[in-house]
Amino acid sequence: MSLIRAEKLNLYYGNFHALINVNLSIEEKRITAIIGPSGCGKSTLLRTFNRMNDLIETVHIDGSIIINNENIFSKTTDIDSLRRKVGMVFQRPNPFPLSVYENIAFGLKIHKIAKTRNELEHTVEQGLKSVLLWDQLKDKLKTSALNLTLEQAQRLCIARLIAVKPEILLMDEPCSALDPIATMHIEELMLELKKNYTIVIVTHNMQQAARVSDDTGFMLLGKLIEFNKAEKIFTNPDKKETEDYITGRYG
Amino acid sequence: MFNTKISQKIAFAVLFVSTLITIIPVLIIIAIIIKNGITAISWQFLTTAPSNGMRSGGIFPAIVGTFYLALGASAISLPLGILGGIYLSEYSKNNYFTRILKLGIVNLAGVPSIVYGLFGLSLFVISLKLGVSIVSGCLTLAIMSLPSIITATETAMSSVPRSFREVSLSLGATKWQTIRYAVLPHASPGIITGTLLSNARITGETAPILFTVAAFYLPQLPNSVFDQVMALPYHLYVISTQIPGISKSVTYGTALVLIVFTLSLNLFGIIVRTYLRRQKKW
Numbered sequence: 001m002s003l004i005r006a007e008k009l010n011l012y013y014g015n016f017h018a019l020i021n022v023n024l025s026i027e028e029k030r031i032t033a034i035i036g037p038s039g040c041g042k043s044t045l046l047r048t049f050n051r052m053n054d055l056i057e058t059v060h061i062d063g064s065i066i067i068n069n070e071n072i073f074s075k076t077t078d079i080d081s082l083r084r085k086v087g088m089v090f091q092r093p094n095p096f097p098l099s100v101y102e103n104i105a106f107g108l109k110i111h112k113i114a115k116t117r118n119e120l121e122h123t124v125e126q127g128l129k130s131v132l133l134w135d136q137l138k139d140k141l142k143t144s145a146l147n148l149t150l151e152q153a154q155r156l157c158i159a160r161l162i163a164v165k166p167e168i169l170l171m172d173e174p175c176s177a178l179d180p181i182a183t184m185h186i187e188e189l190m191l192e193l194k195k196n197y198t199i200v201i202v203t204h205n206m207q208q209a210a211r212v213s214d215d216t217g218f219m220l221l222g223k224l225i226e227f228n229k230a231e232k233i234f235t236n237p238d239k240k241e242t243e244d245y246i247t248g249r250y251g
Numbered sequence: 252m253f254n255t256k257i258s259q260k261i262a263f264a265v266l267f268v269s270t271l272i273t274i275i276p277v278l279i280i281i282a283i284i285i286k287n288g289i290t291a292i293s294w295q296f297l298t299t300a301p302s303n304g305m306r307s308g309g310i311f312p313a314i315v316g317t318f319y320l321a322l323g324a325s326a327i328s329l330p331l332g333i334l335g336g337i338y339l340s341e342y343s344k345n346n347y348f349t350r351i352l353k354l355g356i357v358n359l360a361g362v363p364s365i366v367y368g369l370f371g372l373s374l375f376v377i378s379l380k381l382g383v384s385i386v387s388g389c390l391t392l393a394i395m396s397l398p399s400i401i402t403a404t405e406t407a408m409s410s411v412p413r414s415f416r417e418v419s420l421s422l423g424a425t426k427w428q429t430i431r432y433a434v435l436p437h438a439s440p441g442i443i444t445g446t447l448l449s450n451a452r453i454t455g456e457t458a459p460i461l462f463t464v465a466a467f468y469l470p471q472l473p474n475s476v477f478d479q480v481m482a483l484p485y486h487l488y489v490i491s492t493q494i495p496g497i498s499k500s501v502t503y504g505t506a507l508v509l510i511v512f513t514l515s516l517n518l519f520g521i522i523v524r525t526y527l528r529r530q531k532k533w
Contacts, residue, residue, distance in 0.1 A: 050421060052417065052420070052421060055416075055417070055420070057344070057345070080423050080424070080425050081423060082423075083420060083421055083422070083423040084422065084423025085423075087421060087422065087423075088421040090414065090417065090418070090421075092414070094414040094415075094417075094418055096415060096418070096433065097437065106419075106422070106432065106433075107422040107423070107424075109432070110419075110422065110423070110424045110428050110432065111423065157418075160418075160422070161421075161422065164422055164423060
């Protein structure tokens with residue numbers, strides 16, 4: 001069953017038509033990758049799923065996105081609980097300039113998830129374990145998150161997100177600031193996280209999409225050109241534009 | 252090649268000399284005040300009231316008065332200014348009304364202090380019938396310091412990276428939680444420094460307190476906020492212009508105390524900022 005469904009989605013930045021009649025359906029507990037050249041609207045699409053585009057004053061959106069059978073653009077939608085359910089990992093690792101512990105505790109305190117100190121410590125530990133950081137950082141919980149390597153920082157950001165118990169993880173080029181080895185580690189982590197979460201990743205890196213995704217969408221100039229199983233997109237796409245892009249003719 | 256080297260040297264020299272020229276007068280003023288005033292400073296000078304037509308005795312009531320005024324003005328202007336700055340930085344939309352508001356605040360910062368003094372006289376002292384009193388003086392000083400506190404707060408809030416807000420919102424925090432937990436803690440060094448510096452500035456002002464609170468000669472301490480008080484800047488003005496035959500060391504001593512008072516507020520601001528910056532870095 002589809003968890004996220006976009007129907008006739010159009011998005012404008014002022015007069016600029018950035019998403020043109022996008023329809024897609026994202027399945028539960030799979031990794032869906034959105035690929036396409038710079039400026040094709042893939043990050044914009046990702047940011048409609050948790051309504052981060054609302055932060056830009058000139059944005060105007062038509063159509064609907066249904067998550068868990070609820071249109072997230074409906075007037076009754078509680079944006080804060082939507083964003084808690086649909087979490088986001090950003091392009092550059094962006095921990096707060098606080099300690100490792102405080103970074104994960106941030107969301108827990110906001111949502112009053114952990115009531116006692118023990119509960120808080122336990123949940124922080126669980127969070128770090130789920131991103132395989134616990135062994136590296138268990139003695140450094142009080143050090144500033146700014147002293148971590150980029151890979152550790154990005155893992156920490158994922159742990160900070162997982163701690164508030166989302167259902168969907170949106171990842172906006174999560175490896176673009178990382179070296180190939182760190183990228184590989186994050187990809188392994190994504191495959192691990194897939195067991196419990198639905199992941200939507202935007203990536204510039206076609207090989208990455210081919211490696212990790214179950215379903216792949218190809219976007220070009222604001223349109224979703226093709227959306228299908230990853231192996232189909234990367235071996236035998238239906239559309240000529242998709243084939244041209246994955247064979248490196250442009251992009 | 253030769254020409255660019257020379258013009259670089261000239262540019263550096265001009266910049267250096269300009270800096271020097273701005274600093275030298277300050278140093279000279281401080282040196283003269285210390286040299287002439289230090290002999291007047293004694294325990295008795297700091298803890299007793301003026302006597303003998305203010306030609307001798309101490310300046311205790313003026314120190315206490317200035318302290319009360321600084322404290323009272325801060326109690327009013329800090330919450331108002333900081334909350335206003337937060338509103339302007341985080342909530343206000345970028346529209347015509349906001350731009351007018353911001354322009355107004357910038358211009359208020361440039362209004363001469365005597366105008367604030369007269370405004371305080373007409374609004375607080377006369378219209379609101381608060382009389383020439385500590386409360387009128389504090390309100391006048393508070394209004395005068397508001398523009399710089401608002402601006403300092405707004406600048407400090409806006410300099411917190413956008414990504415902090417995005418992360419916090421993306422974790423499902425409300426806008427207020429985001430401001431409270433993801434922005435304000437990181438803006439606080441800037442806010443605290445800005446407000447302390449603004450307070451240091453108003454404690455040295457004479458014109459705003461001239462008609463609203465300052466007493467010419469009042470040897471006893473105030474009993475309520477509706478009493479007048481002496482204040483260091485006004486006392487300094489009085490003894491330098493109205494009291495013939497006063498010893499030079501008394502006026503310079505008073506000036507020295509006033510300068511130490513405002514500079515220590517500044518110093519306190521800088522120490523707090525350094526401490527907070529060391530706590531949080533990005």
